[in-house]
Amino acid sequence: MEILFFPVMVFFIAVVAISVLLHFVPVGLWISALAVGVNISLFNLVGMRIRRVEPRMIVLPLIKGTKAGLALNVNQLEAHYLAGGNVDNVVDALIAAHRAQISLSFEQAAAIDLAGRNVLEAVQMSVNPKVIETPTISAVAKNGIELKVRARVTVRANIDRLVGGAGEATIIARVGEGIVTTVGSSESHTDVLENPDHISRTVLGKGLDSGTAFEILSIDIADVDVGRNIGAQLQTDQAEADKQIAQARAEERRAMAVAKEQEMKAYTQEMKAKVIEAQAEVPHALAEALRSGHMGVMDYYNLKNIAADTEMRENIAGTGEGHKDK
Structure with missing residues (x-):
């Protein structure tokens, strides 16, 4: 039983070791790069893992750009990725500009991408x-x-x-x-x-x-x-x-x-x-004048005659109170 258990353990450890190795050393990407003439070493791919860079995000755009005739540098792509840029979009824009004979360098494309603009859309808008x-x-x-x-x-x-x-x-x-x-x-x-x-x-x-x-x-x-x-x-x-x-x-x-x-x-x-109040005082004043001897009876009758004559004249002239009442 112990004899069978030991080979199984060895096989299991070997599988785990190979999986970890393949994770840190993307052999498939390395072979694909060599097939298109991209010179990149396994140590460089392992270094990308250590620097927390996804190798596929660098190698695949590099392969695409190389096949399109662009002279790209691995360090440039990796630096742009670490800066938060979209490497694949930048490479697509460089390919489109190269096909349309538009002058566009990698530094320009990277700056446009990091500025928040869609560099591929900008190149397409330059053509169309x-x-x-x-x-x-x-x-x-x-x-x-x-x-x-x-x-x-x-x-x-x-x-x-x-x-x-x-x-x-x-x-x-x-x-x-x-x-x-x-x-x-x-x-x-x-x-x-x-x-x-x-x-x-x-x-x-x-x-x-x-x-x-x-x-x-x-x-x-x-x-x-x-x-x-x-x-x-x-x-x-x-x-x-x-x-x-x-x-x-x-x-x-x-x-x-x-x-x-x-x-x-x-x-x-x-x-x-005030006039009515003054008129009310006239009889009292006349009575007081008669009692005090300042006015005689004849003076009183003359005053009455003058008042009657004045009233008659006003009636004839049409300005009297009787006329107003009519």
Whole structure:
């Protein structure tokens, strides 16, 4: 029994040792590399394991690039992998650039990849330009008519400006600004409708791709629609505001007139009360004058005659109290 157990243990230990060895020494990758002429040693592959680098992520792109005719260095690929870059994507971009005869070095591709941009997509955009469609842009001509414009911008990636260059949002914003300026400088909206290509020529001549990661090839006006009459609407709103201001001022004047009228009525009532009070004192004054001898009976009758004569004259003139009652 012990004789059978020993060979089994040896076999098991041998299998484990071989598995560990094959894990640290990727012989299959080494043979594949040698088959395509990639000079890489087993010690280098083991060193990748020790440096926590997945050998397949380095060797397979290296094989692919070598077969495509690129002169790649293992240390460059490994350094880019350790920096957090996408080695496979960088190699694909270099192959695409090589096929399209676009000047692109490994350092440029690695910098673009580490900057967060898709370097393969950028190379493909350099070969096949991309069309960016702007949202509907509202602009108003000098005659107050609103125009709604949509444009298609054809751009090509500029490899040299991908690092640090502005993106698509900047292109759209600049094109929108150019459309608003061009329409706003037009005397009439009919001028824009007759010659929509004038917008394209004017906007394209402003150098909108300066400082961006793209090169603008063309700007085409896709659609122009007539919107609201902004000028008339503004005039209507202004007239309505002026009307409300005038009404408020008229109401203020009316309120002041009513207050003045109430004040005059109160003053009149006060004066009438004083007159009535004074008239009530007249009989007392006459009686006191008669008792004290300051007025005689004949003086009293003369006073009554004068009052009657005055009342008659007022009635004849139409200003007396009897006339007012009628």
